[in-house]
Amino acid sequence: MRLSEEDIILTVDAPYPARKIVRQAVEVLKAGGVIAYPTDTTYGLGCDIFNKEAIERVYRLKKMTKQKPLSFVCSDLKDIARYAQVSNYAYQVMRKLLPGAYTFVLLATKMVPKMMLTKRKTVGIRVPNNDICLSLVAELGHPIISTSAQVEDEEILSNPTDIERKFGHGLDLIIDNGPLVSQPSSMIDLTSDTPVILREGIGDTSMFR
Numbered sequence: 349m350r351l352s353e354e355d356i357i358l359t360v361d362a363p364y365p366a367r368k369i370v371r372q373a374v375e376v377l378k379a380g381g382v383i384a385y386p387t388d389t390t391y392g393l394g395c396d397i398f399n400k401e402a403i404e405r406v407y408r409l410k411k412m413t414k415q416k417p418l419s420f421v422c423s424d425l426k427d428i429a430r431y432a433q434v435s436n437y438a439y440q441v442m443r444k445l446l447p448g449a450y451t452f453v454l455l456a457t458k459m460v461p462k463m464m465l466t467k468r469k470t471v472g473i474r475v476p477n478n479d480i481c482l483s484l485v486a487e488l489g490h491p492i493i494s495t496s497a498q499v500e501d502e503e504i505l506s507n508p509t510d511i512e513r514k515f516g517h518g519l520d521l522i523i524d525n526g527p528l529v530s531q532p533s534s535m536i537d538l539t540s541d542t543p544v545i546l547r548e549g550i551g552d553t554s555m556f557r
Contacts (some may be wrong), residue, residue: 351364356516357508359524360386365480367436373521374487376403381520382406384497384511387421387476389449389533390504391497391511393519394421394481395462396488403493409518411499417464418493419451419472421481428473431459431543438538441555447477449551451494470539489495496532506530 358369363468373383382395382460393409395402415430422428425442430546432454434442442452450458456464456471464471485492497511498504505511508524516522534551538543543556 355523356519357522359413360480363479363525365464365483365523368512369523370483373375373484373523376486376488376521377402377484377492379520380439382409382518383523384508384515385481385496385523386478386528387474387481387533388478389471389476389531390506390528391508391516391528392421392494393497393515394484394492394494397491397493398461400461400463402482403463405518407492407497407508408537409498409515410495411501416500418465418527419494421472421474421476421485421494422491423482424475425486427485427491428454428475430487431457432471432473433457435538437541440535441538441548442475445551446475447548449472449477449481451533451535451547453535453539455539456510459482468539472535476516476533482525483491495537504530504532544555 377396380399382405447451451472451474453470453472455545456469496504506528534549534553535547
């Protein structure tokens with residue numbers, strides 16, 4: 349569901365998105381579209397996690413192999429529990445740090461589509477501290493893909509104009525919230541009670557050392 353060329357970028361001036369823009373973006377997602385949207389770290393490329401064709405489009409845009417799993421955004425801790433197995437330890441950690449600049453790796457539940465899983469049956473889940481993407485998830489009613497706006501091994505794009513130039517041919521909508529940082533979230537494996545730092549990013553990892 350691609351908008352017209354002149355409407356592909358929708359600008360949000362405030363941290364709190366206009367209801368109209370959220371609904372418009374969700375209609376695109378429901379129709380199998382792929383969008384770029386702001387998070388509390390980088391701009392993300394996203395789609396409905398239950399739309400196989402849209403997920404395959406994201407892989408093609410990023411020039412990624414399907415052996416590299418994609419993370420997704422949940423709306424809150426309760427939502428996470430539908431898609432991942434959350435131990436008491438993991439719950440306490442996420443309760444303290446979310447919403448925030450973290451991706452937590454957890455064992456998946458049967459709710460997660462098979463193409464989203466690693467060989468270990470794990471998933472990467474985010475709850476960003478950003479009202480725009482959380483509003484998208486809440487309005488859609490289930491998670492959306494969360495992967496940085498970059499082609500594999502290239503620089504993360506932090507400006508919507510650059511994102512349109514690089515990915516515009518493959519995107520149906522870009523939500524412009526101004527320039528963002530070009531550093532990803534910190535990724536922490538919480539599949540056991542011994543956390544493992546998989547990636548150093550914006551989120552403070554000192555508590556896991």
